Amino acid sequence: MTQIKRLFTLMLVSVIFLSGCSLPGLSSSSSDGITITSMTTTESQITSHMVRLMIEHYSDGEIEPTMINNLGSSTIQHNALLTGDAQISGTRYSGTDLTGTLNEDPVNDPDEAMALTQDIFKERFNMKFYNSYGFDNTYAFMVTRETADEYGLETTSDLAEYADEFNVGVDTSWINRPGDGYQAFQEAYGFGFDTMRAMQISLVYEALNTGSLDLALGYTTDGRIPAYDLVVLEDDLQFFPPYDASPFATYDIIEEYPVIDEALTRLEDTISTETMQELNYRADEEGIEPAIVAEEFLDEHNYFEVEEE
Numbered sequence: 001m002t003q004i005k006r007l008f009t010l011m012l013v014s015v016i017f018l019s020g021c022s023l024p025g026l027s028s029s030s031s032d033g034i035t036i037t038s039m040t041t042t043e044s045q046i047t048s049h050m051v052r053l054m055i056e057h058y059s060d061g062e063i064e065p066t067m068i069n070n071l072g073s074s075t076i077q078h079n080a081l082l083t084g085d086a087q088i089s090g091t092r093y094s095g096t097d098l099t100g101t102l103n104e105d106p107v108n109d110p111d112e113a114m115a116l117t118q119d120i121f122k123e124r125f126n127m128k129f130y131n132s133y134g135f136d137n138t139y140a141f142m143v144t145r146e147t148a149d150e151y152g153l154e155t156t157s158d159l160a161e162y163a164d165e166f167n168v169g170v171d172t173s174w175i176n177r178p179g180d181g182y183q184a185f186q187e188a189y190g191f192g193f194d195t196m197r198a199m200q201i202s203l204v205y206e207a208l209n210t211g212s213l214d215l216a217l218g219y220t221t222d223g224r225i226p227a228y229d230l231v232v233l234e235d236d237l238q239f240f241p242p243y244d245a246s247p248f249a250t251y252d253i254i255e256e257y258p259v260i261d262e263a264l265t266r267l268e269d270t271i272s273t274e275t276m277q278e279l280n281y282r283a284d285e286e287g288i289e290p291a292i293v294a295e296e297f298l299d300e301h302n303y304f305e306v307e308e309e
Contacts, residue, residue: 034065035086048090049294054263089248095241110242132244134269137221148231155236166214223281
């Protein structure tokens with residue numbers, strides 16, 4: 001009987017202990033219960049740290065959010081907010097959330113895409129998709145400066161003449177991607193490529209820079225674009241949907257802490273595509289931690305304080 005009592009006591013202690021634990025990476029451990037999600041990309045981590053630092057700054061340190069890093073997609077971030085494991089996302093993209101999380105048809109006009117995304121998130125989920133940081137991280141074809149000059153390339157349509165001779169590298173997921181993938185691209189532009197290699201997106205820039213590729217499909221905010229002096233070709237048919245980057249939060253948390261809304265609103269239209277390229281480069285190529293890149297950027301701009309007249 002004594003042995004049974006001991007076993008029961010051990011089981012009770014274990015249950016009490018485990019009840020205080022959450023799944024790794026999805027626990028809100030800040031004193032205020034406020035957690036920010038970010039994805040695996042350097043860009044998402046930089047902007048998410050900006051969000052954290054802005055909230056800390058404008059709350060005078062009274063709010064110290066925790067971070068959930070390295071989430072794989074906007075959908076996973078969204079699920080974290082739905083379950084209450086997080087209340088804020090550092091970076092969400094209008095085109096990604098519109099067609100992915102919200103399961104709506106793509107919209108090519110940036111203003112329309114943003115407005116629709118904001119309206120649906122508010123109506124369906126009581127969540128706020130803020131106006132853009134000021135940059136659009138979308139797919140784009142790019143070449144070296146030498147190739148652009150030699151072939152007179154300025155737009156994506158200019159590639160039609162050389163589609164059978166260029167060695168092209170693209171993101172693995174883009175080939176079979178619905179909506180704005182390779183099949184839809186061929187239908188929109190009227191041509192395809194004879195020699196196309198699927199590869200990790202992180203490898204295409206170096207391959208282009210070393211001459212292993214003539215043409216690559218990359219992301220417009222990648223820091224290696226200015227570093228390698230690559231030329232981004234204009235998507236003259238506006239095939240790729242807009243992917244304007246924005247912070248994101250539940251209305252519940254910004255109603256409970258209005259200072260959060262003030263802090264995130266101040267980040268609107270503060271980061272251009274060129275600036276985001278530079279920030280990404282500092283982290284990816286110079287090895288500076290995203291948190292440090294974010295802090296130095298905000299320090300430089302005085303946390304976007306409004307100067308008194």
